[in-house]
Amino acid sequence: MLEAIRVIEGKAAPLKLDNVDTDQIIPAEFLKILSKKGLGRYCFYRWRYNEDGSLKRDFILNDPRYSDASILIAGRNFGIGSSRENAVWALQDLGIRCVIAPSFGDIFYVNSIKNMLLCIKLPEEEVKMLQELAERETLVLKIDLEKNTIEFKDNIIRFEMNNVVRERFLQGLDEIELTLKNHIERIKKYEENMPGFMIPKPRRFVPY
Amino acid sequence: MAGRSIFDKIWEIHTVYEKEDGETLLYVDRHLTHEVTSPMAFEGLREKNRRVRRPDLTFAVTDHNVPTTDRLKPIRDELSAKQIAALERNTRDFGITLFDLYSPYQGIVHVIGPELGLTIPGITLVCGDSHTSTHGALGALAFGIGTSEGEHVLATQTLWLKKPRKMLITLDGKLSEGVTAKDVILWIIRNIGTGGGIGYIVEYDGEAIRRMNVEERMTLCNMAIEGGARTAIISPDEQVFNYVKGRPYAPADDEWGEALEYWKKIVSDPDAEYHKIIRFSVNKLEPQVTWGTNPAMTLGVSEEIPDPKDFDDPDERHAIERALDYMGLRPGTKITDIGVDVVFIGSCTNGRLTDLLDAARVALGRKVMHNVRAFVVPGSQLTKRTAERLGLHRIFIDAGFEWRNPGCSMCIAMNEDRLKPGERSASTSNRNFENRQGPGGRTHLVSPLMAAAAAVYGRFVDVRELDLPSREEVLEHAGGY
Incomplete structure (x- = not known):
């Protein structure tokens, strides 16, 4: 079971790129690792490191000002592409607890919720305003899931969030346990009524 | 009552429970899995001492990591070998059919599903891979999912989903010689953008689609995800029924007739409603x-x-x-x-x-x-x-x-x-x-x-x-x- 989250407070880093795909968040070669932990060092691997392992200076997350950032302010369509949940695990292991963007890849968004990585959709103008603020000075955001607000300095931005998603964060429930507890009879009943042709049966070997 | 699309119909048939806020528990008829996105899901089951609810609806294959050279030689990449071994162990422990490196049915998960008759019209299908939309070419409602969702499906044979919006893309006209389904989908993505389909399920229809064979339709559905779409689907027709018939896991004998009757009912009604409709002519399309x-x-x-x-x-x-x-x-x-x-x-x-x-x-x-x-x-x-x-x-x-x-x-x-x-x-x-x-x-x-x-x-x-x-x-x- 994952722990409930009500408030996230932390430093924000601007990642001013659209269409950041999950291949960039974690390259395929690191999907062979049989663990959810320790993937942070491979997060944005090709953008963070040169071939000799030294840090690339031009990548924003290598800037010492953002080394302890826990909120990423990203561009449009963040997390598109491959379904790899490792992208979420890598971001979390890097210390990221929330991503703010105008839009997200659908599968990435769901994967994030399942792992309690908060994804907040904001209008593009607000995202750009936050990115510019975070570039100019240290920007600390306080995200309150009960109030649906982002507070910084003397400002408050409201965001919209699906109630299902919100409840999940506020309660931190084990989804599988809940489904089994609340719906198992319905599932069994559904299965009893399934027509036989829906169930695959190996019947023949294809000749070639 | 307004007409319903193939997506509406399959969704409704497979709804186990719907919450007041629209979140729906959907029954999953097929769960396909492979070596890369499944290990942590099986690990999760072990930690909680859970079993796989329907091993008979779950199929595994090694495809992502495998060498394409001589199969009789050991796999040189140690991590790949470990991941492949993990799938062998997991499928053995949980009683799931595995098409391993040496199986005559081995192949890329989205190629073998349709080819083996595991993918048939009117079913719900999930796989821990974004290109699962491919299976929509046969009229299956197919979702690419993450590892946590995969674990939920393994344990419950169901998936919680929010109903996506519907987009209809109608393709009129006839492709020129030398222009293929791949050119059509690249061109569609160029037009709608990488995020154009976010939140939508795309349904394809039109003259150009009906002319395509089932494999060409798979190419078209396969890349819907690259336009951001949750998945893609095409109402099945005679071509699809002929494609499915006689495949190793396809319904046969008495069940074939029942299946066919069901498949003919789930096609989109002519007056089905959509949130967004796009119409293209493919007549002048060039290779992309x-x-x-x-x-x-x-x-x-x-x-x-x-x-x-x-x-x-x-x-x-x-x-x-x-x-x-x-x-x-x-x-x-x-x-x-x-x-x-x-x-x-x-x-x-x-x-x-x-x-x-x-x-x-x-x-x-x-x-x-x-x-x-x-x-x-x-x-x-x-x-x-x-x-x-x-x-x-x-x-x-x-x-x-x-x-x-x-x-x-x-x-x-x-x-x-x-x-x-x-x-x-x-x-x-x-x-x-x-x-x-x-x-x-x-x-x-x-x-x-x-x-x-x-x-x-x-x-x-x-x-x-x-x-x-x-x-x-x-x-x-x-x-x-």
């Missing part, structure tokens, strides 16, 4: 080539590389500059002046018999350019054996292509098949993201016809200008064993 680092960065073969200076929006300008820099291309360069080092024909997008036949249309009687490395990776063992039975492999080998064993191969570059830094490929796969085919590799996505032609000429050419035999003529020439 991606030039940048996402699949929306696509051009027709007669066009030139864009100039960032022509774009007012600073974000767009920056994105183009960045892509040109990565791809090592200059503005104004003609597509047909771009040379290639490697040609890859395969993947869940274009690794089926139709695709191999198309590539063979170009390869027949021609030679791969001396400085090009070209290889064909059939999507599955069945595809490979069928192609060999037809004699297609000889056409490729005579032309200088390598003829490999099935797997995801250079589409994801998790095995040894990858580009070296700076190398440029013509690839029939689905993603031209940075480093996708190997660190520093530069990918141009094209159709199998265009890829094979690039292998022969060492650069992109307009396949419409080549004198090509028809698929039938290729088969006649190949002559079987």
Whole structure:
């Protein structure tokens, strides 16, 4: 079971790129690792490191000002592409607890919720305003899931969030346990009524 | 009452429970899984001492990591070998059918599903892979899911989903000779953008779709995810029913009639409603080539590389500059002046018999350019054996292509098949993201016809200008064993 989250407070880093795909968040070669932990060092691997392992200076997350950032302010369509949940695990292991963007890849968004990585959709103008603020000075955001607000300095931005998603964060429930507890009879009943042709049966070997 | 689409109907039939806020518990008829995204899901089951609810509806295959070279030799990559061993252990422990490296049914998960008759119309299907949308070509409601969702499906055979919005893309007209389903989908993505389909399920229909064979429709559904769509679907017709009939796991005997009756009922009503409708004519479409680092960065073969200076929006300008820099291309360069080092024909997008036949249309009687490395990776063992039975492999080998064993191969570059830094490929796969085919590799996505032609000429050419035999003529020439 994952722990409930009500408030996230932390430093924000601007990642001013659209269409950041999950291949960039974690390259395929690191999907062979049989663990959810320790993937942070491979997060944005090709953008963070040169071939000799030294840090690339031009990548924003290598800037010492953002080394302890826990909120990423990203561009449009963040997390598109491959379904790899490792992208979420890598971001979390890097210390990221929330991503703010105008839009997200659908599968990435769901994967994030399942792992309690908060994804907040904001209008593009607000995202750009936050990115510019975070570039100019240290920007600390306080995200309150009960109030649906982002507070910084003397400002408050409201965001919209699906109630299902919100409840999940506020309660931190084990989804599988809940489904089994609340719906198992319905599932069994559904299965009893399934027509036989829906169930695959190996019947023949294809000749070639 | 307004008409309902195929998606509405399958969704309704499979709804186990709907919450007041619309969150729906959907029953899953097929769960396909592979070595890369499943290990942590099985690990999760073990930790909680849970079982797999329906091993009879769950099928596993090794595809992402596997070598495409000699299968009798041990796998050199230690991590790949471990991941493959983990799937063998997990499927054994939980009682799931596995098509392993040596199975005659092994292949890319989205190729073998339809091929084995595991994918049939009217079912819900999930897989821990974004290209699961492929199965929509048969009229299945198919979702690519993450590992946590996969664990939920293993344990409960259901999935919580929020109902996506519906987009209808109608394709009118007739494709010109040399223009294929791959060109159509690249062109659609170019038009709607990488995020254009976010939150939507795309349904394809129209004259051009009905003309396509089932494998071509799979290409079209496969890449819907590259336009951001949750998935894609096409109402099944006689072509689909004929495709499914007689396949190893397809309904047979008395069940065939019942299945057919059900399948005919789930097609979209003519007055079905959609949140968004797009209509294209494919009449004037030309072969497409991606030039940048996402699949929306696509051009027709007669066009030139864009100039960032022509774009007012600073974000767009920056994105183009960045892509040109990565791809090592200059503005104004003609597509047909771009040379290639490697040609890859395969993947869940274009690794089926139709695709191999198309590539063979170009390869027949021609030679791969001396400085090009070209290889064909059939999507599955069945595809490979069928192609060999037809004699297609000889056409490729005579032309200088390598003829490999099935797997995801250079589409994801998790095995040894990858580009070296700076190398440029013509690839029939689905993603031209940075480093996708190997660190520093530069990918141009094209159709199998265009890829094979690039292998022969060492650069992109307009396949419409080549004198090509028809698929039938290729088969006649190949002559079987």
